[in-house]
Amino acid sequence: MSATSSQTAGPYWHLIDFPAWADLLRAGGPNAGIAGERITLVGRITDGDGAPCPDALVEIWQADPEGRYDAAFHGFGRCATDAAGGFRFTTLKPGPVRGQGNSFQAPHVALSIFARGLLQQLVTRLYFAEEPLNEQDPILASVPPARRGTLIARPEDAGTWRLDIRLQGDDETVFLEV
Amino acid sequence: MSFRPPAPGTQPPYDAPAYGSTHKRHPKQALLRIGQTLTETSAPRMTEALYPAAANLAKGPGWEAQGERIIVAGRVLDEDGRPLVGAMVEVWQANAAGRYNHERDTHDAPLDANFKGEGRVFTDAEGWYRYTTIRPGAYPWRNHANAWRPVHIHYSLFGQGFAQRLITQMYFPGDPLLPLDPIFNCIPDAAARNRLVAAFDLDVTQPDHALGYRFDIVLRGRDATPMENTP
Ligand SMILES: [Fe+3]
Numbered sequence: 001m002s003a004t005s006s007q008t009a010g011p012y013w014h015l016i017d018f019p020a021w022a023d024l025l026r027a028g029g030p031n032a033g034i035a036g037e038r039i040t041l042v043g044r045i046t047d048g049d050g051a052p053c054p055d056a057l058v059e060i061w062q063a064d065p066e067g068r069y070d071a072a073f074h075g076f077g078r079c080a081t082d083a084a085g086g087f088r089f090t091t092l093k094p095g096p097v098r099g100q101g102n103s104f105q106a107p108h109v110a111l112s113i114f115a116r117g118l119l120q121q122l123v124t125r126l127y128f129a130e131e132p133l134n135e136q137d138p139i140l141a142s143v144p145p146a147r148r149g150t151l152i153a154r155p156e157d158a159g160t161w162r163l164d165i166r167l168q169g170d171d172e173t174v175f176l177e178v
Numbered sequence: 179m180s181f182r183p184p185a186p187g188t189q190p191p192y193d194a195p196a197y198g199s200t201h202k203r204h205p206k207q208a209l210l211r212i213g214q215t216l217t218e219t220s221a222p223r224m225t226e227a228l229y230p231a232a233a234n235l236a237k238g239p240g241w242e243a244q245g246e247r248i249i250v251a252g253r254v255l256d257e258d259g260r261p262l263v264g265a266m267v268e269v270w271q272a273n274a275a276g277r278y279n280h281e282r283d284t285h286d287a288p289l290d291a292n293f294k295g296e297g298r299v300f301t302d303a304e305g306w307y308r309y310t311t312i313r314p315g316a317y318p319w320r321n322h323a324n325a326w327r328p329v330h331i332h333y334s335l336f337g338q339g340f341a342q343r344l345i346t347q348m349y350f351p352g353d354p355l356l357p358l359d360p361i362f363n364c365i366p367d368a369a370a371r372n373r374l375v376a377a378f379d380l381d382v383t384q385p386d387h388a389l390g391y392r393f394d395i396v397l398r399g400r401d402a403t404p405m406e407n408t409p
Contacts, residue, residue, distance in 0.1 A: 001258075001396050001399075003184050003257055003396050003397060003398045004344060004346055004395045004396045005373070005374060006190060006346055007190070007345065008199075010332065012272075012278040012283060012332075013334075015270035015279065015280065015295055016268045016270050030228055048203070048206075049202055061222060062217075099215055108217070110340055112340075117200045118192065119192065119197070120192070125217075138213075139212050142210065147207075167202075167203045168203065168204060168206055172205055172206060174207070176212050177183075178341045
């Protein structure tokens with residue numbers, strides 16, 4: 001028995017979009033009242049011509065502020081890109097996640113991107129600039145230094161981090177086979 | 179614990195020239211293969227309490243959609259045949275006339291005010307899911323001259339790991355558009371491709387009510403090889 005084949009989400013996947021899901025801290029949501037550093041993650045998805053992808057589905061999966069996936073925090077969000085290809089999530093900053101042996105991975109958020117023209121999702125990670133653990137993160141270390149920056153979100157306004165995603169071309173984002 | 183890579187030929191490429199939208203959207207650099215970590219082997223717990231189920235797309239209080247009512251049922255398993263229990267299955271589709279309830283769908287087929295085309299169900303203790311809907315219509319798209327999508331229902335699934343996340347499409351048996359469809363035919367392995375076609379099933383069919391179709395979904399199985407840090 002082999003795994004079912006992937007197919008594109010197409011341009012009309014918004015029937016399963018619930019804009020509230022992009023705010024992981026929404027009132028009445030699964031994480032209301034959980035303590036941590038509130039952050040906003042923003043970015044813009046562009047194609048090989050630098051044109052925005054206005055019909056993409058972005059999902060995040062992340063650990064809680066203590067780096068746990070199995071605690072109360074529900075680290076899942078979904079966001080539709082807007083006309084400019086932009087996405088925006090409100091969440092708590094994840095903590096370092098346990099890696100191989102006694103090591104820790106730098107704080108990161110996993111992203112899945114689905115869209116018309118993507119026959120299967122693209123997976124990448126968002127890391128945070130200036131995070132000391134970035135220096136020893138095994139996945140960041142395996143990325144050629146010239147491309148490493150495509151995985152590192154930069155601070156904008158207070159509490160806002162930006163990671164733009166280029167599907168193709170100059171400065172193409174590093175996508176992961178997981 | 180980690181998930182096995184998919185079998186060769188069972189997954190579509192990112193660059194599929196016959197499907198025009200892939201042209202500017204596929205990465206040109208090779209994907210970076212990473213060893214799975216807790217991030218890839220864990221997954222959100224999608225529960226009915228957080229994401230309410232909606233198992234009947236065809237009928238609700240005071241309304242009933244136009245078209246041929248059908249029931250779709252199947253099991254969600256992993257590659258080792260283990261059922262996924264409580265897995266969230268989201269579906270979306272065009273109406274009986276081949277029109278999505280979506281502002282960007284400009285096909286001039288009629289909208290049905292009683293058909294939203296979105297459902298959400300959870301698998302039971304044996305991995306079974308089931309929903310009632312309307313058989314969708316084929317619809318035109320602009321990929322090539324006289325291009326029509328075969329009749330299909332879109333599926334979105336969450337397994338027990340981020341690496342199992344799957345979005346796919348279910349097709350209908352005997353559809354003459356299947357051999358012409360670049361999205362269906364981009365899957366290199368013919369057997370894998372044909373597993374996206376549901377089977378008419380008399381056991382799922384309900385007398386005097388609706389035809390039934392069976393569509394099983396398989397998510398990636400677990401690697402037998404223990405992780406390096408397993409004692
Ligand atoms: Fe469709």
